[in-house]
Amino acid sequence: MQIKRLCAQDAGDYYAIRLEALNMNPEAFAVSYLEEKGQLAEKYLKRFRNDDSFTFGAFDDDGLIGTVTLIPEKLVKLNHRASIVAMYVKPEKRGNGVAKQLIKEAITTARTIKGIEQIHLAVVSSNKAAxxxxxxxxxxxxxxxxxxxxxxxxxxxxxxMVLFLK
Known part of the structure:
Protein backbone atom coordinates (compact mmCIF):
# COMPACT_ATOMS: atom_id res chain seq x y z
CA MET A 1 0.00 0.00 0.00
CA GLN A 2 1.16 3.51 -0.82
CA ILE A 3 -0.08 6.81 0.66
CA LYS A 4 0.37 9.92 -1.48
CA ARG A 5 -1.04 13.39 -1.84
CA LEU A 6 -3.56 13.39 -4.65
CA CYS A 7 -2.86 15.51 -7.71
CA ALA A 8 -4.83 16.65 -10.75
CA GLN A 9 -4.57 13.30 -12.56
CA ASP A 10 -6.22 11.58 -9.56
CA ALA A 11 -9.39 13.73 -9.81
CA GLY A 12 -11.44 11.13 -11.69
CA ASP A 13 -10.54 8.30 -9.30
CA TYR A 14 -11.21 10.56 -6.32
CA TYR A 15 -14.62 11.56 -7.68
CA ALA A 16 -15.54 7.87 -8.08
CA ILE A 17 -14.51 6.91 -4.54
CA ARG A 18 -16.20 10.05 -3.18
CA LEU A 19 -19.52 9.02 -4.75
CA GLU A 20 -19.06 5.51 -3.36
CA ALA A 21 -18.41 6.92 0.12
CA LEU A 22 -21.48 9.14 0.05
CA ASN A 23 -23.63 6.26 -1.17
CA MET A 24 -22.25 3.62 1.22
CA ASN A 25 -22.01 5.74 4.39
CA PRO A 26 -24.33 8.75 4.03
CA GLU A 27 -24.32 9.32 7.80
CA ALA A 28 -20.59 10.05 7.75
CA PHE A 29 -20.72 13.08 5.46
CA ALA A 30 -22.53 16.41 5.43
CA VAL A 31 -22.81 16.34 1.62
CA SER A 32 -25.34 13.95 0.12
CA TYR A 33 -24.79 11.55 -2.76
CA LEU A 34 -27.37 13.39 -4.88
CA GLU A 35 -25.70 16.76 -4.29
CA GLU A 36 -22.27 15.43 -5.17
CA LYS A 37 -23.47 13.41 -8.15
CA GLY A 38 -24.44 16.70 -9.80
CA GLN A 39 -20.83 17.89 -9.61
CA LEU A 40 -18.02 17.06 -12.01
CA ALA A 41 -14.62 15.50 -11.38
CA GLU A 42 -13.10 18.80 -12.58
CA LYS A 43 -14.08 20.29 -9.22
CA TYR A 44 -11.38 18.11 -7.64
CA LEU A 45 -8.89 18.74 -10.42
CA LYS A 46 -8.94 22.43 -9.45
CA ARG A 47 -8.78 21.64 -5.72
CA PHE A 48 -5.79 19.33 -6.10
CA ARG A 49 -3.85 22.03 -7.98
CA ASN A 50 -3.82 24.51 -5.07
CA ASP A 51 -2.44 24.44 -1.55
CA ASP A 52 -5.63 25.34 0.33
CA SER A 53 -6.07 21.71 1.35
CA PHE A 54 -4.24 18.39 1.29
CA THR A 55 -6.08 15.29 0.10
CA PHE A 56 -4.28 12.00 0.56
CA GLY A 57 -5.07 8.70 -1.08
CA ALA A 58 -4.21 5.14 -0.17
CA PHE A 59 -3.39 2.99 -3.20
CA ASP A 60 -2.89 -0.71 -3.63
CA ASP A 61 -3.01 -3.03 -6.65
CA ASP A 62 -6.75 -2.26 -6.93
CA GLY A 63 -6.12 1.50 -7.25
CA LEU A 64 -7.44 4.18 -4.89
CA ILE A 65 -8.85 2.48 -1.79
CA GLY A 66 -9.08 5.28 0.79
CA THR A 67 -8.93 9.04 1.20
CA VAL A 68 -8.67 11.80 3.79
CA THR A 69 -8.43 15.59 3.52
CA LEU A 70 -6.60 18.04 5.79
CA ILE A 71 -7.78 21.66 5.61
CA PRO A 72 -5.73 24.36 7.35
CA GLU A 73 -7.81 27.31 8.50
CA LYS A 74 -7.10 30.57 6.68
CA LEU A 75 -8.74 33.15 8.97
CA VAL A 76 -6.24 34.96 11.20
CA LYS A 77 -8.01 34.05 14.44
CA LEU A 78 -8.30 30.39 13.43
CA ASN A 79 -5.07 29.77 11.53
CA HIS A 80 -3.63 27.78 14.44
CA ARG A 81 -6.12 25.04 13.52
CA ALA A 82 -6.68 22.51 10.76
CA SER A 83 -9.55 20.10 10.14
CA ILE A 84 -9.66 16.52 8.97
CA VAL A 85 -12.63 15.76 6.70
CA ALA A 86 -13.80 13.30 4.05
CA MET A 87 -12.20 10.20 5.60
CA TYR A 88 -13.19 7.02 3.77
CA VAL A 89 -11.82 3.53 3.18
CA LYS A 90 -13.50 1.06 0.84
CA PRO A 91 -15.40 -1.53 2.96
CA GLU A 92 -13.46 -4.50 1.58
CA LYS A 93 -10.17 -2.82 2.56
CA ARG A 94 -11.12 -1.92 6.15
CA GLY A 95 -9.36 -3.56 9.07
CA ASN A 96 -5.98 -3.57 7.31
CA GLY A 97 -4.50 -0.35 8.68
CA VAL A 98 -5.44 1.82 5.70
CA ALA A 99 -7.33 4.41 7.79
CA LYS A 100 -4.51 4.48 10.31
CA GLN A 101 -1.95 5.28 7.61
CA LEU A 102 -4.17 8.00 6.13
CA ILE A 103 -4.69 9.70 9.49
CA LYS A 104 -0.99 9.40 10.27
CA GLU A 105 -0.16 11.17 6.98
CA ALA A 106 -2.67 13.96 7.68
CA ILE A 107 -1.24 14.53 11.17
CA THR A 108 2.35 14.42 9.91
CA THR A 109 1.50 17.01 7.25
CA ALA A 110 -0.29 19.23 9.79
CA ARG A 111 2.87 19.23 11.91
CA THR A 112 4.83 20.66 8.95
CA ILE A 113 2.46 23.60 8.44
CA LYS A 114 3.72 26.66 10.26
CA GLY A 115 1.43 27.70 13.09
CA ILE A 116 -0.85 24.64 13.22
CA GLU A 117 -1.36 23.73 16.88
CA GLN A 118 -4.50 21.60 16.76
CA ILE A 119 -6.50 19.39 14.44
CA HIS A 120 -10.29 19.17 14.61
CA LEU A 121 -12.70 16.60 13.22
CA ALA A 122 -16.30 15.48 13.59
CA VAL A 123 -17.33 11.83 13.53
CA VAL A 124 -20.80 10.34 13.77
CA SER A 125 -21.19 9.14 17.38
CA SER A 126 -22.33 5.66 16.37
CA ASN A 127 -19.14 4.97 14.39
CA LYS A 128 -17.20 3.28 17.19
CA ALA A 129 -14.40 2.04 14.92
CA ALA A 130 -13.64 5.58 13.72
CA MET A 161 -12.78 15.80 18.55
CA VAL A 162 -9.47 17.66 18.76
CA LEU A 163 -5.82 16.70 18.76
CA PHE A 164 -3.43 19.22 20.33
CA LEU A 165 -0.08 19.04 18.57
CA LYS A 166 1.90 20.89 21.23
Whole structure:
Protein backbone atom coordinates (compact mmCIF):
# COMPACT_ATOMS: atom_id res chain seq x y z
CA MET A 1 0.00 0.00 0.00
CA GLN A 2 1.16 3.51 -0.82
CA ILE A 3 -0.08 6.81 0.66
CA LYS A 4 0.37 9.92 -1.48
CA ARG A 5 -1.04 13.39 -1.84
CA LEU A 6 -3.56 13.39 -4.65
CA CYS A 7 -2.86 15.51 -7.71
CA ALA A 8 -4.83 16.65 -10.75
CA GLN A 9 -4.57 13.30 -12.56
CA ASP A 10 -6.22 11.58 -9.56
CA ALA A 11 -9.39 13.73 -9.81
CA GLY A 12 -11.44 11.13 -11.69
CA ASP A 13 -10.54 8.30 -9.30
CA TYR A 14 -11.21 10.56 -6.32
CA TYR A 15 -14.62 11.56 -7.68
CA ALA A 16 -15.54 7.87 -8.08
CA ILE A 17 -14.51 6.91 -4.54
CA ARG A 18 -16.20 10.05 -3.18
CA LEU A 19 -19.52 9.02 -4.75
CA GLU A 20 -19.06 5.51 -3.36
CA ALA A 21 -18.41 6.92 0.12
CA LEU A 22 -21.48 9.14 0.05
CA ASN A 23 -23.63 6.26 -1.17
CA MET A 24 -22.25 3.62 1.22
CA ASN A 25 -22.01 5.74 4.39
CA PRO A 26 -24.33 8.75 4.03
CA GLU A 27 -24.32 9.32 7.80
CA ALA A 28 -20.59 10.05 7.75
CA PHE A 29 -20.72 13.08 5.46
CA ALA A 30 -22.53 16.41 5.43
CA VAL A 31 -22.81 16.34 1.62
CA SER A 32 -25.34 13.95 0.12
CA TYR A 33 -24.79 11.55 -2.76
CA LEU A 34 -27.37 13.39 -4.88
CA GLU A 35 -25.70 16.76 -4.29
CA GLU A 36 -22.27 15.43 -5.17
CA LYS A 37 -23.47 13.41 -8.15
CA GLY A 38 -24.44 16.70 -9.80
CA GLN A 39 -20.83 17.89 -9.61
CA LEU A 40 -18.02 17.06 -12.01
CA ALA A 41 -14.62 15.50 -11.38
CA GLU A 42 -13.10 18.80 -12.58
CA LYS A 43 -14.08 20.29 -9.22
CA TYR A 44 -11.38 18.11 -7.64
CA LEU A 45 -8.89 18.74 -10.42
CA LYS A 46 -8.94 22.43 -9.45
CA ARG A 47 -8.78 21.64 -5.72
CA PHE A 48 -5.79 19.33 -6.10
CA ARG A 49 -3.85 22.03 -7.98
CA ASN A 50 -3.82 24.51 -5.07
CA ASP A 51 -2.44 24.44 -1.55
CA ASP A 52 -5.63 25.34 0.33
CA SER A 53 -6.07 21.71 1.35
CA PHE A 54 -4.24 18.39 1.29
CA THR A 55 -6.08 15.29 0.10
CA PHE A 56 -4.28 12.00 0.56
CA GLY A 57 -5.07 8.70 -1.08
CA ALA A 58 -4.21 5.14 -0.17
CA PHE A 59 -3.39 2.99 -3.20
CA ASP A 60 -2.89 -0.71 -3.63
CA ASP A 61 -3.01 -3.03 -6.65
CA ASP A 62 -6.75 -2.26 -6.93
CA GLY A 63 -6.12 1.50 -7.25
CA LEU A 64 -7.44 4.18 -4.89
CA ILE A 65 -8.85 2.48 -1.79
CA GLY A 66 -9.08 5.28 0.79
CA THR A 67 -8.93 9.04 1.20
CA VAL A 68 -8.67 11.80 3.79
CA THR A 69 -8.43 15.59 3.52
CA LEU A 70 -6.60 18.04 5.79
CA ILE A 71 -7.78 21.66 5.61
CA PRO A 72 -5.73 24.36 7.35
CA GLU A 73 -7.81 27.31 8.50
CA LYS A 74 -7.10 30.57 6.68
CA LEU A 75 -8.74 33.15 8.97
CA VAL A 76 -6.24 34.96 11.20
CA LYS A 77 -8.01 34.05 14.44
CA LEU A 78 -8.30 30.39 13.43
CA ASN A 79 -5.07 29.77 11.53
CA HIS A 80 -3.63 27.78 14.44
CA ARG A 81 -6.12 25.04 13.52
CA ALA A 82 -6.68 22.51 10.76
CA SER A 83 -9.55 20.10 10.14
CA ILE A 84 -9.66 16.52 8.97
CA VAL A 85 -12.63 15.76 6.70
CA ALA A 86 -13.80 13.30 4.05
CA MET A 87 -12.20 10.20 5.60
CA TYR A 88 -13.19 7.02 3.77
CA VAL A 89 -11.82 3.53 3.18
CA LYS A 90 -13.50 1.06 0.84
CA PRO A 91 -15.40 -1.53 2.96
CA GLU A 92 -13.46 -4.50 1.58
CA LYS A 93 -10.17 -2.82 2.56
CA ARG A 94 -11.12 -1.92 6.15
CA GLY A 95 -9.36 -3.56 9.07
CA ASN A 96 -5.98 -3.57 7.31
CA GLY A 97 -4.50 -0.35 8.68
CA VAL A 98 -5.44 1.82 5.70
CA ALA A 99 -7.33 4.41 7.79
CA LYS A 100 -4.51 4.48 10.31
CA GLN A 101 -1.95 5.28 7.61
CA LEU A 102 -4.17 8.00 6.13
CA ILE A 103 -4.69 9.70 9.49
CA LYS A 104 -0.99 9.40 10.27
CA GLU A 105 -0.16 11.17 6.98
CA ALA A 106 -2.67 13.96 7.68
CA ILE A 107 -1.24 14.53 11.17
CA THR A 108 2.35 14.42 9.91
CA THR A 109 1.50 17.01 7.25
CA ALA A 110 -0.29 19.23 9.79
CA ARG A 111 2.87 19.23 11.91
CA THR A 112 4.83 20.66 8.95
CA ILE A 113 2.46 23.60 8.44
CA LYS A 114 3.72 26.66 10.26
CA GLY A 115 1.43 27.70 13.09
CA ILE A 116 -0.85 24.64 13.22
CA GLU A 117 -1.36 23.73 16.88
CA GLN A 118 -4.50 21.60 16.76
CA ILE A 119 -6.50 19.39 14.44
CA HIS A 120 -10.29 19.17 14.61
CA LEU A 121 -12.70 16.60 13.22
CA ALA A 122 -16.30 15.48 13.59
CA VAL A 123 -17.33 11.83 13.53
CA VAL A 124 -20.80 10.34 13.77
CA SER A 125 -21.19 9.14 17.38
CA SER A 126 -22.33 5.66 16.37
CA ASN A 127 -19.14 4.97 14.39
CA LYS A 128 -17.20 3.28 17.19
CA ALA A 129 -14.40 2.04 14.92
CA ALA A 130 -13.64 5.58 13.72
CA UNK A 131 -13.91 6.97 17.26
CA UNK A 132 -11.40 4.38 18.47
CA UNK A 133 -9.05 5.10 15.58
CA UNK A 134 -9.00 8.83 16.29
CA UNK A 135 -8.61 8.27 20.04
CA UNK A 136 -5.61 6.02 19.37
CA UNK A 137 -3.86 9.07 17.85
CA UNK A 138 -4.70 11.20 20.89
CA UNK A 139 -7.85 12.94 19.64
CA UNK A 140 -10.14 13.86 22.53
CA UNK A 141 -13.87 14.46 22.46
CA UNK A 142 -14.76 17.99 23.51
CA UNK A 143 -18.44 17.95 22.65
CA UNK A 144 -21.39 16.23 21.06
CA UNK A 145 -23.45 17.98 18.42
CA UNK A 146 -26.93 16.54 18.84
CA UNK A 147 -28.89 15.95 15.65
CA UNK A 148 -25.94 17.19 13.57
CA UNK A 149 -27.16 15.39 10.45
CA UNK A 150 -30.65 14.47 9.31
CA UNK A 151 -31.07 11.76 6.69
CA UNK A 152 -34.56 10.69 5.64
CA UNK A 153 -36.01 11.78 8.97
CA UNK A 154 -33.32 10.10 11.09
CA UNK A 155 -30.95 12.22 13.15
CA UNK A 156 -27.28 11.47 13.76
CA UNK A 157 -25.16 12.98 16.53
CA UNK A 158 -21.55 13.93 15.85
CA UNK A 159 -18.66 13.73 18.26
CA UNK A 160 -16.41 16.78 18.02
CA MET A 161 -12.78 15.80 18.55
CA VAL A 162 -9.47 17.66 18.76
CA LEU A 163 -5.82 16.70 18.76
CA PHE A 164 -3.43 19.22 20.33
CA LEU A 165 -0.08 19.04 18.57
CA LYS A 166 1.90 20.89 21.23
Missing amino acids: NSLYASFGFETYGIEKNALKIDGTYFDEEL
